[in-house]
Amino acid sequence: xxxDYSKYPDEHGHFGPxxxxxxxxxxxxxxxxxxxxxxxxxxxxxxxxxxxxxxQNYVGRPTPLYYAKRWSESLGGAKIYxxxxxxxxxxxxxxxxxxxxxxxxxRLGKTRIIAETGAGQHGVASATVAARLxxxxxxxxxxxxxxxxxxxxxxxxxxxxxxxxxxxxxxTLKDALNEAMRDWVTxxxxxxxxxxxxxxxxxxxxxxRDFQAIIGRETKQQSLTQEGKLPDVLIACVGGGSNxxxxxxxxxxxxxxxxxxxxxxxxxxxTGKHAAPLCKGSPGVLHGNRTYLMQDENGQIxxxxxxxxxxxxxxxxxxxAWLKDIKRVEYVSIDDEEALQxxxxxxxxxxxxxxxxxxxAIAYATKLAPTxxxxxxxxxNLSGRGDKDMNTIAQIEGFEx
Amino acid sequence: xxRIQQKFDELKRVGKTxxxxxxxxxxxxxxxxxxxxxxLVQKGADMLELGVPFSDPMADGPVIQKAVERALRxxxxxxxxxxxxxxxxxxxxxxxIILMGYLNPIEAMGYEAFxxxxxxVGVDAVLTVDMPPExxxxxxxxxxxxxxxxxxxxxxxxxxxxxKSVNEKGSGFVYYVSLKGVTGSKELDxxxxxxxxxRLQAKLKIPIGxxxxxxxxxxxxxxxKLGDAVVVGSSLxxxxxxxxxxxRYDIHLAxxxxxxxxxxxxxxxxxxxxQE
Numbered sequence: 001x002x003x004d005y006s007k008y009p010d011e012h013g014h015f016g017p018x019x020x021x022x023x024x025x026x027x028x029x030x031x032x033x034x035x036x037x038x039x040x041x042x043x044x045x046x047x048x049x050x051x052x053x054x055x056q057n058y059v060g061r062p063t064p065l066y067y068a069k070r071w072s073e074s075l076g077g078a079k080i081y082x083x084x085x086x087x088x089x090x091x092x093x094x095x096x097x098x099x100x101x102x103x104x105x106x107r108l109g110k111t112r113i114i115a116e117t118g119a120g121q122h123g124v125a126s127a128t129v130a131a132r133l134x135x136x137x138x139x140x141x142x143x144x145x146x147x148x149x150x151x152x153x154x155x156x157x158x159x160x161x162x163x164x165x166x167x168x169x170x171x172t173l174k175d176a177l178n179e180a181m182r183d184w185v186t187x188x189x190x191x192x193x194x195x196x197x198x199x200x201x202x203x204x205x206x207x208x209r210d211f212q213a214i215i216g217r218e219t220k221q222q223s224l225t226q227e228g229k230l231p232d233v234l235i236a237c238v239g240g241g242s243n244x245x246x247x248x249x250x251x252x253x254x255x256x257x258x259x260x261x262x263x264x265x266x267x268x269x270x271t272g273k274h275a276a277p278l279c280k281g282s283p284g285v286l287h288g289n290r291t292y293l294m295q296d297e298n299g300q301i302x303x304x305x306x307x308x309x310x311x312x313x314x315x316x317x318x319x320x321a322w323l324k325d326i327k328r329v330e331y332v333s334i335d336d337e338e339a340l341q342x343x344x345x346x347x348x349x350x351x352x353x354x355x356x357x358x359x360x361a362i363a364y365a366t367k368l369a370p371t372x373x374x375x376x377x378x379x380x381n382l383s384g385r386g387d388k389d390m391n392t393i394a395q396i397e398g399f400e401x
Numbered sequence: 402x403x404r405i406q407q408k409f410d411e412l413k414r415v416g417k418t419x420x421x422x423x424x425x426x427x428x429x430x431x432x433x434x435x436x437x438x439x440x441l442v443q444k445g446a447d448m449l450e451l452g453v454p455f456s457d458p459m460a461d462g463p464v465i466q467k468a469v470e471r472a473l474r475x476x477x478x479x480x481x482x483x484x485x486x487x488x489x490x491x492x493x494x495x496x497x498i499i500l501m502g503y504l505n506p507i508e509a510m511g512y513e514a515f516x517x518x519x520x521x522v523g524v525d526a527v528l529t530v531d532m533p534p535e536x537x538x539x540x541x542x543x544x545x546x547x548x549x550x551x552x553x554x555x556x557x558x559x560x561x562x563x564x565k566s567v568n569e570k571g572s573g574f575v576y577y578v579s580l581k582g583v584t585g586s587k588e589l590d591x592x593x594x595x596x597x598x599x600r601l602q603a604k605l606k607i608p609i610g611x612x613x614x615x616x617x618x619x620x621x622x623x624x625x626k627l628g629d630a631v632v633v634g635s636s637l638x639x640x641x642x643x644x645x646x647x648x649r650y651d652i653h654l655a656x657x658x659x660x661x662x663x664x665x666x667x668x669x670x671x672x673x674x675x676q677e
Contacts, residue, residue, distance in 0.1 A: 021536060022504060022533070024459070024556075026581055168466055181460075182462070182583045185582060187581075285531065298479060298509060299510070300456040
């Protein structure tokens, strides 16, 4: 049976049993308004033109599809291409979505934007677009993440955003999301919440996906031009899953294209210290949607661990949950050590310093490429650059910054 | 007729507004909860709202977040909460009990298994913060099969169009969230609540309880003039936090005093209403 992926989610935000709108009552009217506004702009030529111009002239799109020749040859298998989202303004794919939502915020007459952030890339992207549009910006960030992603915290502050350290719970991304929700409930009249990933209540998972889908649309054209065919395998890291769905979405109907989402295995899936709900979790409801979660038998959300702050989240976007169940996308895990090796490899062979998040996808490519033939093509989404991770890397490698 | 409906009918006959205190089950530790429930009833509670601890209470302010953390330090689960209710019912078969919490612990147990267990231990109603009417089909079916009341929240931002589904799907009472914000927020605007209550009373067919931000006697007095029930939570939970290190006697003393303040204020409002 052929699935028409463009028909998902349904009008209430469901991807099969996943997604939906599990939000406190105070937000229901705002979510309804957002759904209507988004439905009206997503085919509006004026809106799409403004977005396209911003993506071209402000963000710097299209980003290249780069053949990593030396790295591919070192592995002795498939040709690996990198979709260079790290070359976007602000250094990651996050800005594709932040630009889109900020334009919506402006249309809705909101004067204040809030965002949650893990690695800080979405926070930086939100602070950037807020500065450009003259909007007030408040970013919630786990206290632990503030320490490990200090360069991004400085950038947000320089851009005029207020960064609020979240001390509750596990002091990471999930707690930042809780706190942003609390802010939104309180300030719903003048505030637009720019969620940075394909999770949260409807319409966020669909809306963020649509804003990120430009990654896959460009990749398809570029692959056809550069290789004369579609890629054989797409690989992307999955925390909430926005860069992965951004790359995958355009290809979901292309049966020949295999897709792999790489979750953070942390210290190893068997240790319990990871952030891989698709590999090791079970369905539940958190942050406004039903999806796979890391939880105990009583439905309490478990603490997560990943070397990368951007993937350190116990849930995942509902569309990924569905794509897993219907077996359209395969989900695997890469542990901290393997991700670090991926980071080192790409830096050494290609002179590209990847984000620790993207290093998970790179590490999986190093495993997969040697098993494929030389005429096969892998595309790895290089979702962000690694400058922000210098503190973490320096500590691990034992050199002073 | 449900125990909640019975209670509202009874209170209406004597011209009284219900006082519904909230505590988080298992706060500050599991052994404290059942005694606290009895204490609240002795001090004038008409119904009890028992919070089910959840690791990510995104609609709660810092006071209740900390209460939840205290309870979760003892791994208090939904099963444990149901057990508290069962033991409470051995001595009190009359005071209605409302469970308030988030959906995921109920999902983990399964709607049917939860509703069956809750009903059999003597729970009367369930309020799930992140379960709006739109998503609630299977959940409502399980609750109504087991004769549990389904309480929904209504907020200052709830449009008329959504009140219809609350009317159709809710039972027991409607919980009016009196401010835009999380539990325990300040700045409750009496005039704003009055306007909204007038709008709701014209549309809703079941009693309306008011909660969020009611933290002292004067505020409870104003709210009792407007609603059928007044829900108080964070101000009580704060006293548990403040007296935790001193022990059970001090917690009970402080809670008793605060409850007397609320009860007195509500009775005064009821007396005034009676004179009108």
